[in-house]
Amino acid sequence: MSFATLEFYVFFLIVFLIYLLLKHKQQNLFLLAASYIFYAWWDWRFISFLFISSTTDYFCGIMIDRHSKTGIKKRYLTLSLLVNLTILGFFKSFNFFISSLNQLLSCFGLNAYELHLHVILPLGISFYTFQTLSYVIDVYRGEIKPVRRFTDYLLFVSFFPQLIAGPIERAKNLYHQIENKRIISWDNIRTGSYLIYWGLFKKIFIANNCAGLASRLLSDTSGYSGSEILVSLYAFAFQIYCDISGYTDIARGTAKLMGFDLTINFRLPYFSRNISDFWRRWHMSMTYWFRDYVFFPVLARAKGNAYLASFVTLLCISLWHSISLNSIFRGVYFGIAVVLFHLYKNYRSSCKPAGGNKITRVISSFLSWLLTFHIVCFGWLFFYPSDIKNTAAALTKIFGTFQFGAFIPHLRGLLFYIFVLIAVEIWQAIKKDELVILKTNFVVKAAFYWLTFWLLFGAGASANLPFIYFGF
Secondary structure, three states, rough: OOOOOOOHHHHHHHHHHHHHOOOOOHHHHHHHHHHHHHHHHHHOOHHHHHHHHHHHHHHHHHHHHHHHOOHHHHHHHHHHHHHHHHHHHHHHHHHHHHHHHHHHHHHOOOOOOOOOOOOOOOOOOOOOOOOHHHHHHHHHHHOOOOOOOHHHHHHHHOOHHHOOOOOOOOOOHHHHHOOOOOOOOOHHHHHHHHHHHHHHHHHHHHHHHHHHHHHHHHHHOOOOHHHHHHHHHHHHHHHHHHHHHHHHHHHHHHHHHOOOHHHHHHOHHHHHHHHHHHHHOOOHHHHHHHHHHHHHHHHOOOOOOOOHHHHHHHHHHHHHHHHHHHHHHHHHHHHHHHHHHHHHHHHHHHHHOOOHOOOOOOOOHHHHHHHHHHHHHHHHHOOOOOOOOHHHHHHHHHHOOOOOHHHHHHHHHHHHHHHHHHHHHHHHHHHHOHHHHHOOOHHHHHHHHHHHHHHHHOOOOOOOOOOHHHHH
């Protein structure tokens, strides 16, 4: 039941109408049932892992709060980490390590038996695992009190708008909204509907069409020039952004209709002017999770070595997505990029500040943005689902056979799919308001909806593809 299918909106309409008729506690129980139905729709067997993870952490949170001795608290924290990370690690890394072992044995002339795990990765397991782990860690740190009502905790972990692909919510935000009575206003309906529509446009028109450009050129580099591959890399950058941010827009919109405010997950990340700022804007619920539970602990252990902490954090973020050589390369790449930026920043701060007029500063800002955008794009090359040999071949073509004459025509084709996104986000950046479309006059709103509606249904949207993060 994907957010980009009719069946989801039939399901949500039924849920929403019944939800409106119920009182607060009844709403919570009903949303819990709806969330488990939503999850079981994909595969009912997935429910067992969701329930085991939720039950373990509910119990561990209660026991951590009940005991005053640090040693006992650590045992329950360890139990939570062990159960959750064992399940997550098994599904995420089993095939990778088996394949690596087979390759290693074959190097010594041994015939290794090809063993692979022929089961589907439980949907959203990375997201709900990290969400429930953050709860136990926060209880252990004394930052929050444990949830007492078991069904409310189950709802906190399984809330269906953000269950499959985030945002990763903290108990400080989502649980208090579950615990307290929610108010549904006309502003909620208006804002929620807009977020759903904008998220669908980003997914169906932009991401799916960009996926066609990316897959056509990056899946096999032999028949394409470096300029064509570079444009396909740009296409993949916008595909991944509009796919993931489109999902979270829809998640926030459906939650908003029911009176919930989910975490903002993206703040115009491709407007960043340095790589460190990019990671403060990109999938923020994930990056802030790793900041709080990986970066700061590593920083403390490394005696304040922020370079090491940043590198380890970026590597962990990459491995969270998948265990593969491409993920390792991506983590190392972004880790080195962030470390180099901070070294450069510290060097510049030690020098005498450079002067310059307004034009110079504008040019410098533009070049910083352009450099950052390309650093990110080349990092996404290691995210693309292909083997490392194809990644190396793509890089060789880009830097070895680049033809500027072929670059512009292909870039024009990409701009057709992304020009509305660019225009809207520039406007959002100027006004510093993601809901700027809702706050403009009737003529502009009508033009926006007419154009996006025509692009969706008149210009031809591409085939409906699954959301990228369904694989994580």
